[in-house]
Amino acid sequence: MTWWAALSGGVSLLLVLLFLGVPVFVAFLILNVASVLVILGPSGFGMFANSIYTTGTNSTLAAVPLFILMGEILFRSGAMEVLFDSMDRLVGRIRGRQYVLCILLSAILGALSGAAMAVAGLLGRSLFPTMRRRGYDLHLSAGTILAGASLDPIIPPSVLAIIIATLAQISTGKLLVAGIVPGLLLTVMFLVYVLIRVRINPRLAPDIDAEAVDRRTGGSAFMALVRMLPSALIFFLVMGLVMLGVATPTEAAATGVFGALVLAVFYGGLSRKLIADALTSAATVAGLLLLVMCCAVMFSQLLTLTGAARQLGEFVAGLELPAAAMLFAMMALPFVLFMILDQIALMLVLIPIYQPLIKLYGFDEIWFWTLFLIVATVGGLSPPFGYTLFALKSAAPDVRMSDIYQSAWPFVWIIVLGMLIMVVFPEIITFLPGLTART
Amino acid sequence: MTRQGPRAAPTFANRIGAAHDVVTGIGFGGAALCNALIAVSFCYEVVSRYFFNAPTEWATPLVTYSLLAMIFLALPELTRRAAHIVINLLLDRATGTSARVLHAGIRAAAATACLLAAWFSADATLGQFGQRVWTNPPLAVPKWVISAFIPYGMLSAGIYFLRQLFTGRMPSASEEVNR
Numbered sequence: 367m368t369w370w371a372a373l374s375g376g377v378s379l380l381l382v383l384l385f386l387g388v389p390v391f392v393a394f395l396i397l398n399v400a401s402v403l404v405i406l407g408p409s410g411f412g413m414f415a416n417s418i419y420t421t422g423t424n425s426t427l428a429a430v431p432l433f434i435l436m437g438e439i440l441f442r443s444g445a446m447e448v449l450f451d452s453m454d455r456l457v458g459r460i461r462g463r464q465y466v467l468c469i470l471l472s473a474i475l476g477a478l479s480g481a482a483m484a485v486a487g488l489l490g491r492s493l494f495p496t497m498r499r500r501g502y503d504l505h506l507s508a509g510t511i512l513a514g515a516s517l518d519p520i521i522p523p524s525v526l527a528i529i530i531a532t533l534a535q536i537s538t539g540k541l542l543v544a545g546i547v548p549g550l551l552l553t554v555m556f557l558v559y560v561l562i563r564v565r566i567n568p569r570l571a572p573d574i575d576a577e578a579v580d581r582r583t584g585g586s587a588f589m590a591l592v593r594m595l596p597s598a599l600i601f602f603l604v605m606g607l608v609m610l611g612v613a614t615p616t617e618a619a620a621t622g623v624f625g626a627l628v629l630a631v632f633y634g635g636l637s638r639k640l641i642a643d644a645l646t647s648a649a650t651v652a653g654l655l656l657l658v659m660c661c662a663v664m665f666s667q668l669l670t671l672t673g674a675a676r677q678l679g680e681f682v683a684g685l686e687l688p689a690a691a692m693l694f695a696m697m698a699l700p701f702v703l704f705m706i707l708d709q710i711a712l713m714l715v716l717i718p719i720y721q722p723l724i725k726l727y728g729f730d731e732i733w734f735w736t737l738f739l740i741v742a743t744v745g746g747l748s749p750p751f752g753y754t755l756f757a758l759k760s761a762a763p764d765v766r767m768s769d770i771y772q773s774a775w776p777f778v779w780i781i782v783l784g785m786l787i788m789v790v791f792p793e794i795i796t797f798l799p800g801l802t803a804r805t
Numbered sequence: 806m807t808r809q810g811p812r813a814a815p816t817f818a819n820r821i822g823a824a825h826d827v828v829t830g831i832g833f834g835g836a837a838l839c840n841a842l843i844a845v846s847f848c849y850e851v852v853s854r855y856f857f858n859a860p861t862e863w864a865t866p867l868v869t870y871s872l873l874a875m876i877f878l879a880l881p882e883l884t885r886r887a888a889h890i891v892i893n894l895l896l897d898r899a900t901g902t903s904a905r906v907l908h909a910g911i912r913a914a915a916a917t918a919c920l921l922a923a924w925f926s927a928d929a930t931l932g933q934f935g936q937r938v939w940t941n942p943p944l945a946v947p948k949w950v951i952s953a954f955i956p957y958g959m960l961s962a963g964i965y966f967l968r969q970l971f972t973g974r975m976p977s978a979s980e981e982v983n984r
Binding site (some may be wrong): 384386387388389390391392395396398399402403408410411412414415416418419422424425427428431435459463518595607615616619620621623624641642645646647648650652653654656657658660662666706707708710711713 | 922
């Protein structure tokens with residue numbers, strides 16, 4: 367079978383199955399089972415079982431359930447309420463403060479968990495009703511929640527970053543650390559955007575005097591900062607230990623779980639129910655993600671086995687495209703596809719295809735895959751089928767989907783602008799990973 | 806208040822189904838415990854290595870075994886709940902007969918794929934058992950003990966897809982983790 371037939375046939379069949387509504391892990395399973403039966407025969411049984419075994423026993427991937435577990439414990443521990451109140455105090459009396467609060471809270475939540483959907487749901491239920499009640503603009507309110515939530519997979523810890531690093535066979539620690547500055551840059555860009563919008567059109571936010579001050583958020587700014595310190599401990603236990611070379615990302619994830627439990631004790635939220643709920647919820651979410659990976663890795667191996675990935679690389683090399691054009695094409699393709707396809711499924715298809723091209727063009731791997739991670743994040747935010755959009759819709763069912771779509775687009779383009787800046791100034795991504803002591 | 810009539814005696818198939826659900830529930834509890842085991846093992850490893858300068862040899866292999874067990878112990882419960890990642894563009898628009906046909910087709914294809922996957926992986930697991938293959942030191946165990954979770958998960962998931970196909974109980978879109 368020629369390489370292009372194998373590649374186009376495999377990818378086309380996969381896309382058809384996915385669009386028919388076949389569960390993602392089953393779609394990969396069908397492809398792999400069919401390949402074993404048609405191409406490899408009984409000798410492929412071992413390869414099939416081994417690809418699942420090898421993926422399922424990859425110790426780097428153990429960080430996925432641990433980070434999810436850490437987030438589950440934190441969301442149930444009472445720490446989030448303290449963070450909300452403290453940030454509310456710190457933002458102070460500025461016009462459009464709820465927009466600012468929303469974006470800053472999202473960035474902090476991103477440093478404590480890595481799930482955009484969870485944060486969109488959390489802010490959609492807690493902050494969004496307050497913003498609407500106080501007369502904040504619907505579109506800008508929804509947009510800041512969506513944009514803020516999209517920071518979470520970029521700012522470490524990030525489950526998506528672990529999956530990309532595992533598939534692309536690069537340093538997980540460096541890819542996690544690489545997300546810090548881009549996440550902060552995007553946070554600043556979002557803040558600048560909303561403040562300019564409010565400045566130009568003050569009707570987008572109510573008068574400061576009209577905003578009732580919550581009694582819980584009173585007190586000094588210093589005390590608000592002090593109240594946030596325990597949560598900062600979690601970030602140190604995770605990313606601090608990785609950056610200092612004390613722990614691998616997986617070990618750091620485990621210490622993050624321990625820290626989350628300590629925090630739950632500190633806030634008086636620890637109970638058997640909390641632990642049981644967090645463990646079962648983490649097993650569910652991590653099981654879903656890792657199951658797809660286990661079933662899909664053989665598809666990547668088949669692409670390699672048939673020579674499709676290598677020959678596609680040689681074909682593209684023959685086109686002699688300039689590096690900038692190639693980078694644009696390699697980002698534009700997933701930018702469009704992530705709008706309609708599952709993030710993990712698409713990564714599993716694209717990463718093995720992209721690997722030889724990255725080497726061919728000499729792109730810095732950490733830089734490239736961080737850009738790819740941001741594109742994947744945009745996919746969750748961009749209409750019509752971004753995960754995060756639906757998370758907000760489920761948290762605020764009375765808001766029309768068309769309004770949510772409209773809210774998301776300005777922030778999608780801000781992220782694209784941010785990516786352009788990161789392309790022009792790659793040090794934004796590569797500086798911190800260069801400082802990490804160990805991977 | 807409604808009066809309930811006498812309950813019909815459970816059929817053999819119902820009893821088997823109930824037993825299947827119980828095993829699945831126990832397995833899912835095991836998956837959650839595996840998650841806890843992963844966290845505890847690595848916390849112990851970090852403390853042991855950096856505070857007592859005594860790195861463990863067992864933590865990493867134990868974590869890898871637990872991870873595989875967690876995934877495939879959770880799979881049957883995820884399938885029972887139809888909690889899979891699905892792109893439901895078409896499913897949401899399909900109604901009436903076309904929706905039923907689509908759901909039935911998906912369940913049939915999924916059951917076939919899972920049962921074949923169970924066969925392939927069971928074959929490999931039995932091969933490991935017959936050839937007495939062990940995992941690598943330092944925490945060497947018979948490899949089939951670990952890899953047996955794969956055929957278990959696939960077989961049970963395949964049976965759930967068949968049960969959904971034959972009982973006609975198709976999950977609604979909202980039950981699925983969809984986009």
